[in-house]
Amino acid sequence: MDVARNFTYLAFGLIVAWAILVAYVLLLVSREKKIRSEMQNLKRMIEDKERK
Amino acid sequence: MRTRVLTIIGVLAGLILVRNLYVMLINLPDEQFQGAVFRIIFFHVPAVFTAFTCYFSALVASILYLFKKNLRYDSFAVAATEVGLAFGAINLITGMIWGKIIWGIAWTWDWRLTSTLICWLLYAGYLVLRRAIEEPTERARLASVVSILNFAVVPFVFFSIKWFRTQHPQPVLWGGGSMDPSYRWMLYGNWVPLLMIAVILVAVRMRQEEQQRELEGFRRMAHAF
Numbered sequence: 001m002d003v004a005r006n007f008t009y010l011a012f013g014l015i016v017a018w019a020i021l022v023a024y025v026l027l028l029v030s031r032e033k034k035i036r037s038e039m040q041n042l043k044r045m046i047e048d049k050e051r052k
Numbered sequence: 053m054r055t056r057v058l059t060i061i062g063v064l065a066g067l068i069l070v071r072n073l074y075v076m077l078i079n080l081p082d083e084q085f086q087g088a089v090f091r092i093i094f095f096h097v098p099a100v101f102t103a104f105t106c107y108f109s110a111l112v113a114s115i116l117y118l119f120k121k122n123l124r125y126d127s128f129a130v131a132a133t134e135v136g137l138a139f140g141a142i143n144l145i146t147g148m149i150w151g152k153i154i155w156g157i158a159w160t161w162d163w164r165l166t167s168t169l170i171c172w173l174l175y176a177g178y179l180v181l182r183r184a185i186e187e188p189t190e191r192a193r194l195a196s197v198v199s200i201l202n203f204a205v206v207p208f209v210f211f212s213i214k215w216f217r218t219q220h221p222q223p224v225l226w227g228g229g230s231m232d233p234s235y236r237w238m239l240y241g242n243w244v245p246l247l248m249i250a251v252i253l254v255a256v257r258m259r260q261e262e263q264q265r266e267l268e269g270f271r272r273m274a275h276a277f
Binding site: 003005006007009010012013014016017020021024025028031032035038039042043045046049 | 086087088089091092095096099135138141142145146149150152153249253256257260263264266267270271273274
């Protein structure tokens with residue numbers, strides 16, 4: 001078996017495993033930011049309407 | 053308090069993973085026939101164990117939701133399912149990379165691979181279904197039923213290599229299979245940190261689901277004015 005090719009595929013496997021986890025964490029972070037900003041906007045909007 | 057516990061779990065998982073990577077790459081010998089690439093097993097199998105644990109947790113939470121009608125169970129179910137899908141994707145893709153070098157093909161429509169893909173697609177369908185229903189209790193009720201039905205595929209995925217002739221290898225951890233104890237220890241030893249990471253991700257995703265529900269409440273309030 002080609003040893004270099006074998007190591008290359010092992011590296012691919014490990015990189016892909018971590019890349020999927022990192023991508024999911026980034027998705028969670030972006031979702032968190034979106035929720036927070038929307039929450040602030042809505043709270044501000046409700047406060048404005050209550051004042052009027 | 054909750055954040056501190058999650059941070060401690062995260063640090064511990066990181067330390068165990070660094071130690072495991074060192075042992076698996078430096079100390080463990082290459083497998084006799086497959087060489088270095090065999091080490092993919094230490095992520096491929098624990099990833100699917102983690103995914104199955106998540107799907108099982110979602111099943112339990114869905115049953116609890118149907119009995120208790122508490123939306124926190126629904127939040128847990130969606131969080132566990134989403135994290136399970138991430139680990140399921142790791143299992144599928146690392147398997148394809150491994151298959152490409154050992155079998156010469158990345159994919160074949162055998163019972164194990166096909167049922168794993170179908171299982172992944174069914175759980176992805178659960179998330180799509182949730183997006184299609186706006187009313188929270190109706191969404192939670194239908195999603196719980198779908199989650200319970202989806203889990204029926206999991207035992208089939210697990211036992212498919214025993215029940216059918218497959219391109220995928222026969223079981224090595226159970227059902228008469230064998231594996232060198234040092235490999236076996238590493239395999240289970242790497243499942244622990246992956247489970248710890250899954251716990252953190254589920255906790256974060258669950259909190260987001262609850263915030264999302266709060267947000268929907270605010271939206272309705274804003275429209276009511």
